[in-house]
Each structure stands twice: as C-alpha cells, then as structure tokens.
Amino acid sequence: MQINVGILGLGTVGGGTLQLLQRNAKLIQRRTGCEIGVTAIVVKNLEKARPLAFDAALLSNDPDAILNDPSIHIVAELIGGVAPARDYVLRAIAAGKSVVTANKELIAKHGAEIMAAADQAGVDFRFEGSVGGGIPLIKPLRESLAGNHVRQLMGIVNGTTNFILTKMTREGRDFEEVLAQAQALGYAEADPSADVDGYDTMYKLAILAGIAFGAPVSIQDIYREGIRHVHARDIEYARELGYVIKLVALARQDPDGEIELRVHPALLPTEHPLANVNDVFNAVFIQGDAVGDVMFYGRGAGSDPTGSAVVGDIIEVARNLCRGKSGQLASEAAHPLRIKDFADVETRFCVRMQVADRPGMMAQIATVFGEKGVSIESIVQKKSDGETAEIFWMSHRTTQRAMARSLNEFNRLDAVRDVASVIRVEGE
Amino acid sequence: MQINVGILGLGTVGGGTLQLLQRNAKLIQRRTGCEIGVTAIVVKNLEKARPLAFDAALLSNDPDAILNDPSIHIVAELIGGVAPARDYVLRAIAAGKSVVTANKELIAKHGAEIMAAADQAGVDFRFEGSVGGGIPLIKPLRESLAGNHVRQLMGIVNGTTNFILTKMTREGRDFEEVLAQAQALGYAEADPSADVDGYDTMYKLAILAGIAFGAPVSIQDIYREGIRHVHARDIEYARELGYVIKLVALARQDPDGEIELRVHPALLPTEHPLANVNDVFNAVFIQGDAVGDVMFYGRGAGSDPTGSAVVGDIIEVARNLCRGKSGQLASEAAHPLRIKDFADVETRFCVRMQVADRPGMMAQIATVFGEKGVSIESIVQKKSDGETAEIFWMSHRTTQRAMARSLNEFNRLDAVRDVASVIRVEGE
Numbered sequence: 001m002q003i004n005v006g007i008l009g010l011g012t013v014g015g016g017t018l019q020l021l022q023r024n025a026k027l028i029q030r031r032t033g034c035e036i037g038v039t040a041i042v043v044k045n046l047e048k049a050r051p052l053a054f055d056a057a058l059l060s061n062d063p064d065a066i067l068n069d070p071s072i073h074i075v076a077e078l079i080g081g082v083a084p085a086r087d088y089v090l091r092a093i094a095a096g097k098s099v100v101t102a103n104k105e106l107i108a109k110h111g112a113e114i115m116a117a118a119d120q121a122g123v124d125f126r127f128e129g130s131v132g133g134g135i136p137l138i139k140p141l142r143e144s145l146a147g148n149h150v151r152q153l154m155g156i157v158n159g160t161t162n163f164i165l166t167k168m169t170r171e172g173r174d175f176e177e178v179l180a181q182a183q184a185l186g187y188a189e190a191d192p193s194a195d196v197d198g199y200d201t202m203y204k205l206a207i208l209a210g211i212a213f214g215a216p217v218s219i220q221d222i223y224r225e226g227i228r229h230v231h232a233r234d235i236e237y238a239r240e241l242g243y244v245i246k247l248v249a250l251a252r253q254d255p256d257g258e259i260e261l262r263v264h265p266a267l268l269p270t271e272h273p274l275a276n277v278n279d280v281f282n283a284v285f286i287q288g289d290a291v292g293d294v295m296f297y298g299r300g301a302g303s304d305p306t307g308s309a310v311v312g313d314i315i316e317v318a319r320n321l322c323r324g325k326s327g328q329l330a331s332e333a334a335h336p337l338r339i340k341d342f343a344d345v346e347t348r349f350c351v352r353m354q355v356a357d358r359p360g361m362m363a364q365i366a367t368v369f370g371e372k373g374v375s376i377e378s379i380v381q382k383k384s385d386g387e388t389a390e391i392f393w394m395s396h397r398t399t400q401r402a403m404a405r406s407l408n409e410f411n412r413l414d415a416v417r418d419v420a421s422v423i424r425v426e427g428e
Numbered sequence: 429m430q431i432n433v434g435i436l437g438l439g440t441v442g443g444g445t446l447q448l449l450q451r452n453a454k455l456i457q458r459r460t461g462c463e464i465g466v467t468a469i470v471v472k473n474l475e476k477a478r479p480l481a482f483d484a485a486l487l488s489n490d491p492d493a494i495l496n497d498p499s500i501h502i503v504a505e506l507i508g509g510v511a512p513a514r515d516y517v518l519r520a521i522a523a524g525k526s527v528v529t530a531n532k533e534l535i536a537k538h539g540a541e542i543m544a545a546a547d548q549a550g551v552d553f554r555f556e557g558s559v560g561g562g563i564p565l566i567k568p569l570r571e572s573l574a575g576n577h578v579r580q581l582m583g584i585v586n587g588t589t590n591f592i593l594t595k596m597t598r599e600g601r602d603f604e605e606v607l608a609q610a611q612a613l614g615y616a617e618a619d620p621s622a623d624v625d626g627y628d629t630m631y632k633l634a635i636l637a638g639i640a641f642g643a644p645v646s647i648q649d650i651y652r653e654g655i656r657h658v659h660a661r662d663i664e665y666a667r668e669l670g671y672v673i674k675l676v677a678l679a680r681q682d683p684d685g686e687i688e689l690r691v692h693p694a695l696l697p698t699e700h701p702l703a704n705v706n707d708v709f710n711a712v713f714i715q716g717d718a719v720g721d722v723m724f725y726g727r728g729a730g731s732d733p734t735g736s737a738v739v740g741d742i743i744e745v746a747r748n749l750c751r752g753k754s755g756q757l758a759s760e761a762a763h764p765l766r767i768k769d770f771a772d773v774e775t776r777f778c779v780r781m782q783v784a785d786r787p788g789m790m791a792q793i794a795t796v797f798g799e800k801g802v803s804i805e806s807i808v809q810k811k812s813d814g815e816t817a818e819i820f821w822m823s824h825r826t827t828q829r830a831m832a833r834s835l836n837e838f839n840r841l842d843a844v845r846d847v848a849s850v851i852r853v854e855g856e
Contacts, residue, residue: 016718020718021575023717024577024717024718027575027577027642028574028575030642030763031642032574128572133719134573134716134718134719134720134722135719135722136564136571136572136573139567140567140568140572143567143740143743143744144556144564144567144737144740145562145564145736146459146739146740146743146744147448147449147452147455147736147740147743148452148736149452214455214458214459273704273725276704288562288736289451289452289732290444290452290562290732290733290735290736290739291561291562291726291727291732291733291736292562292726292727292730292732293727294562294563294564294724294725294727295725295726296722296723296724296725297722297723297724298719298720298722299719299720304717304719304720305720307575307718308573308575308576308716308718308719309572309719311574311575312571312572312574312575314575315571315574316571316574335458
C-alpha cells in the first residue's frame with residue numbers, strides 16, 4: 001500500500017521533512033511496511049527559489065490541491081501560526097485525513113478543539129515536532145510515562161533565548177548586544193518578541209503540561225516573563241553563588257492537585273542537569289511519582305531535527321493506516337485542572353537593587369522583607385561608590401504575593417533607588 | 429472493559445509494578461479508557477514474607493494459574509533470566525496473551541524468536557523496562573526516531589558499575605575496595621560478575637542496537653570488557669587530561685553500513701553529556717542523521733522506575749486491547765547486519781605502563797608504537813623512583829589490531845615492566 005502525504009508549507013520544517021522522506025525513503029519503507037510518497041506540496045509563493053530537489057509538478061499554491069484530493073492520506077501542516085493553519089487542519093480532518101503538525105501556537109490555542117475533531121473523525125492527529133524539535137517528548141510523556149503522576153516538568157524549550165543567555169554568560173555581555181548578534185546570525189527574528197518575551201516557551205509549556213496532566217491547559221493560566229530584564233550583572237552574581245540563569249518552562253502539581261504553570265528566567269544550581277544545557281540545545285526534565293527524574297535532551301529546532309519529529313509522526317500514522325486502523329489515542333476522560341492562584345505560588349527569589357549607601361539602610365530593607373513575610377537567606381553587597389551600593393538579596397521560599405508586597409513597599413522607600421531585577425530560583 | 433493482568437514474579441520489579449498499578453489505578457483507568465486489574469500473581473515461594481498489600485487469594489506458585497487462565501489478557505513476566513522465563517513467555521503468546529517484560533537477558537538471547545512468535549499470534553510483546561529502568565528508550569528509538577539512520581548510540585546502562593566508577597572517581601579509591609562497599613550497601617550482588625564484567629551492559633546493548641538498526645543483534649558480535657582492571661590511578665591520570673572513565677555500551681554504523689558493537693570502560697571528555705551521569709543514573713546518547721544528538725537520562729533501575737516502564741507497556745497494550753486491535757509493530761523486513769571485524773575498529777587508546785627508567789626507553793617504546801601503526805598524541809610520565817617510571821600514553825585513532833600488536837611487542841621488550849591498563853577514549 002502506498003501512503004500519500006501532502007505537505008502544506010515548504011519553509012524550514014517543510015523542507016526538512018520533504019528531504020528526510022526522500023533521503024531515507026528505503027529505510028522508512030522497511031520500517032513502515034508500506035511506501036510513503038509526497039504527492040502534493042502547497043506553498044504561498046510558487047516563484048520562490050528553493051534549494052530542494054523535487055518534482056515541480058507536485059507544487060501548487062492552492063491548499064485545495066491537498067485538502068480536496070481524496071488520494072491524500074496524511075496532511076503535514078507546516079505553515080505555522082493560527083490562520084489559516086487551523087482552518088486547513090480542521091478541513092483535512094473533516095475530509096478523513098490524518099494530520100501531522102509542528103505548529104506549537106496552533107496546538108496551544110486550539111489543540112483541544114482539533115483533538116476532539118480528530119477523535120470524532122477517527123483519524124490521527126500528531127504533533128511531536130511542536131516541542132523540542134527532534135527530541136522525543138510528547139510520545140514518551142503520553143505513552144511511556146503514562147503510569148506516572150507527573151509532579152513536575154521543567155524545561156528549556158526555546159533555542160533563541162538559550163543561545164542568548166549562554167552567550168551572555170560566557171562573554172559577560174548584556175542582553176541588547178547579544179540579541180543584535182543573534183539577529184545578525186539568524187538565530188533571532190527581526191521582531192524577537194515571540195522568543196525573548198517567552199511566548200514560544202509558553203505555547204510549548206501549554207502543550208507539555210496538557211499531556212502531563214491529561215487535560216487542556218489554557219495559555220491564560222500560564223504566568224509569563226521573558227529575558228529582556230536579565231542583566232550581565234545578574235548572571236555574574238548568580239555565578240558567584242553557584243547558579244546559572246535560564247529561561248524555564250515549569251509545570252508543577254502539588255500533592256493536593258493544584259497546578260502551577262509558569263515561564264520565567266530562573267537561577268538554577270550549576271550542578272542541575274538543565275544548567276548545562278547550552279546554546280540552541282533544549283532539554284526537558286520530568287519528575288514522575290514512579291519514574292523519579294528523567295531528562296530528554298537534544299536540538300530543539302532546525303530543519304533536520306524538527307523534520308525528524310514530523311517524519312516520526314508520519315511513519316507512525318502510516319503504520320496505522322497500512323494496518324487499517326487509527327492509532328489516535330482517545331482523549332482522556334474530562335477532568336478539569338485546578339490552577340493555583342499565582343499569588344500563592346511559592347519560590348525563592350533573587351532581588352538586585354541599587355540603594356543609598358548609608359547607615360541603617362540594610363536594616364530598613366530587611367525590615368520590609370520581614371514584615372511582608374519574605375525571609376532572607378543571603379545578601380551580597382558590592383560596588384558601592386560611597387553614594388549608591390548594589391545589593392543582591394537571596395530569599396527563602398516565599399509567595400509571589402509576599403514578594404510583590406515587598407517590592408511595592410520599596411517604591412515608597414527612599415533608601416531604595418532602584419530594584420534592578422527580580423529573578424526566581426528553581427531546581428533545588 | 430476490564431483488562432486482566434497476570435504477574436509472574438514478585439521481586440523488585442514485580443512488586444513495583446503491582447504497587448504502581450494499585451496506587452495509580454484511577455489515573456491509569458482515565459488514561460487507558462478501561463480498567464486494568466491484576467487477577468493472578470505467581471511466585472516461587474508462597475511462604476515468603478512480602479511488604480506488599482494485595483489479596484492473598486491472587487497468589488499461586490503454579491505458573492498455569494496465569495498461563496492456562498483464559499481470562500488473563502496480559503502477562504507481565506518479571507522473573508528474569510532465560511529459564512523458565514522463555515518457556516512461560518512463549519506459552520503465554522501461544523495462548524493468545526500479550527506479554528510485557530523487563531527481562532534483558534531473555535530479549536538479548538531470544539528476542540527475535542519471541543517477537544516472531546508474537547507477530548504470528550497477533551499479540552503485543554513489549555519490553556521497555558529491559559533497558560534503562562524507567563527511562564523511555566525503546567519506544568522513542570523505535571517510533572519517534574524511526575525516520576533516522578542511527579549513526580551512533582552510546583550509553584551508560586548499568587547502575588552498579590556507574591556507582592562504583594563514580595565512587596572511585598570521587599574518593600580516589602580502588603575497585604576492590606569500592607566493590608566491597610557497594611556489596612555491603614546492596615548496590616552490587618554477592619557475585620558481581622553480571623555487572624562488573626559487562627554482561628548486563630552487553631544484553632542491553634544488544635537490545636538497543638537491535639532496535640536502532642532494525643535487525644536482531646547477536647551477543648556473540650559484541651566485544652565485551654568489564655571494569656575490574658580500571659585503577660584509581662587511571663582515573664586520576666584521566667582527570668588530569670580532562671576525562672572521566674565510564675563503562676559504555678557503544679553501537680556505531682559506518683557510512684558504508686558496517687556496525688561496531690562494544691562494551692568497555694572508556695575515557696570521556698568531562699564536557700561530554702555522559703560524563704556527568706553519576707551514581708546509579710543511566711543515560712543513552714543517540715546520534716541520528718536527521719535528529720542530531722539526543723540524550724535520555726534517568727534512574728536505570730529500582731522497583732518504582734522499572735515498574736513505571738512495565739506499567740507504561742501494560743497501559744499501551746491495554747489501550748490496544750480495549751480498542752480491539754494489536755499494537756504490535758510488525759518486525760521490519762529482514763536485512764542482515766554487517767558486523768565490522770573488531771580488529772578493524774578504530775579508537776583512541778590510553779595505555780598506562782611501568783617502564784625501566786633509563787635512557788632510550790621512551791624512544792624504544794615510541795618506536796614500537798610507530799612500527800605497529802599507533803600514533804601517539806600525548807605522554808605523561810610520573811612517579812619515577814629512579815628505577816621504574818610510570819607512563820601514560822594517549823594515542824590518536826588507531827585500529828584494535830595495531831594496538832594489540834604493539835602490546836604483544838611490549839611483552840618482549842625488557843624496558844616495559846608491566847602494561848598496567850589499556851583503556852579506550854570515546855565521545856570526542
């Protein structure tokens with residue numbers, strides 16, 4: 001049996017998918033037990049030069065060339081974004097086609113709707129490439145670890161910000177400077193917001209947490225903070241204390257079932273496995289009640305790695321089709337997630353501030369922390385010019401509420417000239 | 429639909445599996461869409477005290493209580509070893525039952541036979557727990573990475589030897605001393621051979637390589653060397669040069685298709701991801717032609733982690749059964765593996781030797797290396813007492829044949845008092 005694949009979108013991931021299906025066709029046929037052929041490719045711009053070898057007759061700029069072609073079994077949606085991808089995916093499913101995608105935004109925003117449609121139509125819908133590039137994550141989490149209550153999931157899932165933070169750490173340079181270089185190298189977009197403000201990480205966390213807890217996660221429930229406010233000096237202080245700073249995606253379930261979902265920079269102890277995940281590499285650390293700690297590590301983006309994930313999904317769907325069945329996992333029985341009020345979430349904090357260097361100042365600030373319920377573990381004071389000193393406070397675990405109240409109070413405090421940064425501590 | 433599971437063997441893994449199925453029954457039912465119940469447990473000794481809570485009426489010492497009970501859908505074979513496990517597994521399959529196991533020796537020695545029987549009977553046979561405890565490995569390798577040609581696979585897959593080497597490294601102590609302590613702590617068996625001589629690692633490599641290359645691997649084709657000959661001094665020298673010593677399982681496919689399979693201690697650069705896998709943790713590093721480098725890390729043994737893998741398999745088989753189908757992946761089309769002659773395998777080497785400390789000695793040894801085709805990268809000489817010096821040679825890549833011939837020649841050389849150790853270098 002020949003399985004026909006239609007590819008929507010021939011950018012980085014679409015091109016990688018096409019090339020891999022061609023290059024490893026023999027291997028894939030052996031492993032699938034059936035032939036997989038790309039029989040249609042839809043792009044926006046037919047005129048664009050593409051460094052790919054394929055039969056030009058397959059190319060069209062009309063999505064109906066795939067969506068309305070009854071001979072196509074699997075649609076690989078590799079356009080990205082919500083519109084028109086959502087529409088295409090739903091139409092493909094309605095037409096009885098299985099769908100494979102790497103579209104994190106689409107799944108984070110409309111995954112539940114699409115999965116329900118796929119369930120109803122009895123077709124496969126898979127999205128391994130949407131998180132962590134080629135690193136197997138969704139499938140191991142959903143299937144291999146299915147016997148576990150996931151207690152915590154913490155990941156570095158955005159290559160751009162990890163590249164920037166790694167470079168800032170190695171070279172002691174500041175954010176804006178490194179961002180400009182990353183843009184020049186093509187590692188960051190001209191508009192870098194999706195990466196550096198944490199949106200991309202947030203979408204991926206929504207997907208992973210949805211799988212881990214077996215129910216849709218709304219991105220509205222995720223606290224999100226990017227890396228624009230991380231300074232070289234924060235990284236330097238952190239290093240002195242034995243930490244590195246990473247942008248983490250974190251989902252945690254309390255013993256009483258309440259869930260925390262957050263994306264923010266965090267100090268991680270240098271000996272934590274995620275602390276050594278550098279450059280564009282990604283890794284996800286999962287703690288299950290039975291399995292303990294497991295970590296998945298690899299290249300989180302790029303044409304070949306993400307192509308590997310998309311092709312892995314295509315192979316699995318093809319195996320199912322060749323054997324005349326859908327492998328779609330029925331959605332779990334509905335059970336609403338209880339999201340913890342963010343103000344109640346407890347973390348440790350690092351606070352770097354510029355203060356008036358005068359007697360009693362330290363006691364004044366410490367008193368505020370104490371009154372608001374923030375207990376301090378350590379203090380590093382540096383760089384006083386006789387007038388202004390810089391202090392780095394490290395707190396014990398405290399609620400977001402208590403820290404927000406302290407910071408609020410500092411606004412009114414003469415001695416505190418500026419709160420330069422507030423960064424959480426994780427992985428301890 | 430209720431899925432009935434029979435558990436053969438109630439040791440560490442059997443106990444962990446039973447407990448996890450009980451503890452997370454609600455979660456598992458939600459995720460599976462059907463109820464999974466353990467309806468029979470077979471043990472050798474009915475009288476043995478067990479710290480487990482279960483209905484004593486389920487217990488029997490007669491394997492037929494499971495194998496001949498038509499109401500049992502899934503058999504979890506958790507006895508270990510080849511006999512009688514092989515017989516039980518084949519009988520279960522012949523009776524139309526799906527089988528889940530964590531038995532590495534059985535799969536390494538009889539996997540092909542059992543998989544063929546399962547294919548023919550149309551039942552599932554799964555063995556995620558056989559390698560790496562709870563770390564998802566088999567399934568991601570077989571399914572998520574199916575679009576890749578695996579170029580290399582290198583892993584630390586034996587917790588006992590990793591615990592011993594980690595302790596030797598941290599405390600500068602010698603093998604025998606640390607082994608005795610590991611035995612006292614219960615991390616090593618009274619007869620430690622299966623672990624320290626590399627048999628356990630060899631079985632696991634056979635399983636992983638069989639999946640990676642899509643064809644059965646015979647353990648006869650695996651070069652195997654344990655850690656008994658690794659000395660504190662080797663570890664110390666290695667550290668000075670920026671390496672740690674680990675027992676690695678390694679499978680590599682050349683561009684021309686020839687395969688190397690070996691288990692031996694190896695020097696790994698300290699910055700290699702596997703170099704930081706310590707104590708009883710396991711990790712497997714896989715290089716695919718599309719995905720690049722990916723690594724899987726976690727607890728490689730123990731009742732809960734391995735139970736997690738076994739339960740993951742049971743859940744998957746149950747999902748298939750509830751939907752009235754087998755999820756068994758048909759075996760790949762046969763394609764014989766070409767195993768490289770071990771003498772032709774190229775590696776770098778470290779050779780530590782005691783030599784007569786006299787003029788011309790260094791030149792004499794270097795000449796032998798040169799004549800046999802071993803090119804030297806660096807030399808560290810230490811600890812001369814005026815009579816005997818200790819030298820640590822680090823070679824460039826060379827064949828096993830060339831090194832064997834050099835070592836042979838040293839036997840005849842007066843200047844070489846003793847070749848204390850020969851350890852390969854990997855991960856560069």
